[in-house]
Amino acid sequence: MKIAVVNWRDPWHPQAGGAETFAWELARRFARAGHEVCFATARAPGQARSERAEGVRFVRMGGVFTVYPLVLCWLLLRRGRFDVVLDCQNGIPFFTPWVVRRRTKVFCVMHHVHDRQFGVHMPGWLAAFGRFLEGPVARRTYRRHASVAVSPSTVRAMRERxxxxxxxxxxxxxxxxxxxxxxxRSLSPRIVCLGRLVAHKRVGLLLDAVPQLRERWPGLTVDVIGRGPLEDELRARLPEGVTLHGYLPEEDKARLLARAWVHVSASQGEGWGLSVLEAAALGVPTVAFDVEGLRDAVRDGETGWLLPEGTELAKGIGAALAEWDDTYSVKCRAWADRFSWDRSAELLTALMLGREVEAGWEAR
Structure with a gap:
């Protein structure tokens, strides 16, 4: 097949996150299987306009907002070239059905619904416009096309909201x-927080909890791994015992994860929570709020702890540290072993070829 993957950013963009990991891990496997794959995305300063990596051709154009019309124009000029378009939604989709042939298969790839996050990141008028595009406009645009979601939470949000x-x-x-x-594993309590430093991740809640936790465990330390627009703001208010590492290579990131007792996500909602599985693969359970996506990625009482929204984070983390033992590590690794990028690529390939597939998720 000739496949176009259109995504807001590529995995080397300075603001890349889980959505970019998903798009790239699948794209490289499609190319490895012999398909022709083109990844259209925005261009960060210093990035090449075009290059090839692992058989995937990257074309970059535009910035935060201009990438959308530019990608549509790029596709319109090549509307007869692709058999499949994976239209990745990062707040709003690219609306590619407007410009491709009717027989081209378009899949809207939805990580999570952003309606509640628009108000966190944007002024009121722009947030309302974003909700209009994500809701009524997208619903009508993709009504004749199948969609792909990464979790049951995302499916429910798509249907209900x-x-x-x-x-x-x-x-x-x-x-x-x-x-x-x-x-x-560290001999003294050690916490890790992995993810982009953006408003809806609410890393500040973890920083606020640290002084109280250190009253009970004076040797407690916290490693925050990630980068984002809030990095300078968070770095200016780091309490004692906290290190903000910024971006780390995979090996260094894994070393810090593997030493931790628990991983903490204070996010107000995710499509899934890729960092939860990365921690689990190294035997580290997660403390998170019982919100969309994270309630799918964390198996409460087995691979971590889900806290009701509004719970004081310090108390939730304290209870987890007091309860932690090696049985959590064993269950975490077993849970993470159920997920693989190869299996995800197989599922999506089958959908693109029009084949019947087994459920990509085991209900629980």
Whole structure:
């Protein structure tokens, strides 16, 4: 097949996150299987306009907002070239059905519904416009096309909050982490937080909890791994015991993860929570709020702890640290082993070829 993957950013963009990991891990596997894959995306300063990596051709154009019309124009000029378009929604989709041939298969790939996050990141008028595009406009545009979601939470949100009516197939994230040798769990309580430093991740809630936790465990330390627009703001208010590492290579990231007792996500909602599975693959359970996506990625009482929204985070983390033992590590690794990028690529390939597929998610 000739496949176009259109995504807001590529995996080397300075603001790349889980959505970019999903798009790239699948794209490289499609290319490896012999398909022709073109990845159209925005261009960050210093990035080449065009290059090839692992058989995938990258074309970059535009910035945060201009990438959308530019990609549509690019596709319109090549409307007869592609058999399949994977239209990845990062707040709003690219609306590619407007410019491709009717017989071209378009899959809207939905990580999570952004309606509640628009108000966190944008002024009121722009947030309202974003909700209009994500809701009524997208619902009508993709009504004749199948969609792909990464979790049951995302499917429910699409149905209930966006009024999505077309078929939605679950293709979960895989997990791939470095496996450092010679790394042992820290003797004193150690917390890790992995993810982009943006408003809806609410890393500040974790920083606020640290002084109270250190009253009980004076040697407690926290590693925050990730980068984003809030990095300078968070770095200016780091309490004692907290290190903000920024971006780390995979091996270094895995070493810090493997030393932690627990991983913490204070996010107000995710499509899935890729960082949860990365931690679980190294035997580290997660403390998170019981919100969309994270309630799918964390198996409460087995691979972590889900806190009701509004719970004081310090108390939730404290209870988890007091309860933690090696049985959580064993269950975490077993849970992470159920997910692989190869399996996700197989599921999506079958959908693109029009084949019947087994459910990509085991109900629980």
């Amino acid at each position: 966006l009024g999505w009516e077309g078929p939605v197939h679950i293709v979960p994230n895989g997990v791939s982490v470095a496996r450092p040798s010679g790394v042992t």
